Amino acid sequence: MATVKFTFEDPSLAAQIVENVETDISILEVTEDNGIHLNHNCGEVCACSTCHIYVLAGEDALEEISDKEEDFIDRAINPRLESRLGCQAVILDKDAVIEVKIPNQSGIIGHEH
Template sequence: MATVKFTFEDKTIPPQIVEGVETDVSILEVTEDNGIHLNHNCGEVCACSTCHIYVNEGGEALQEISDKEEDFIDRAINPRIESRLGCQSVILDADAVIEVEIPDQRRIIGHEH
């Protein structure tokens, strides 16, 4: 099973590691299942950019980025080459080790837990 290591742009939040992650699960679902805050407004249908993340390692283990996802990433705050949307970042490799940085959620108007 995959491992997802979370770090946070907001350094007041400690890093978290989630082990035993099934395949065919999105990074957003991993956050939801493990009490990790990641905004999401559109209901996981790739219609906004509030679940924007940075995949710093292990991106090759995720579902390939679509043109639609790229369009919404362009609307995110501070997009970078490693930007993805958590709702579209589906884990495909059971042996993956994925390192994700979550941008500072205080700058995003969106769904609050």
């Protein structure tokens, strides 16, 4: 089972590690299942950029980025080379160790769980 370590740009939030993560689920689904805040507006269909994240390690364990996802990442706040959309970053490797940084969510108007 995969492991996902979450860190946050917001310094008031402590890092969280989620272990025993199933494959074929997205990073957004991992956040939803574990009470980690990540905005998302479009219903996980790659139609916005509110679930923008940075994948710091383990990118090879994720589904390859699509052209459509790249287009929406360009619309995100402060996109970087390691940017992904949480709804599209699907975990494929059962032994993956993935490190994700969640950008500051305070400036994003989006669905909260």
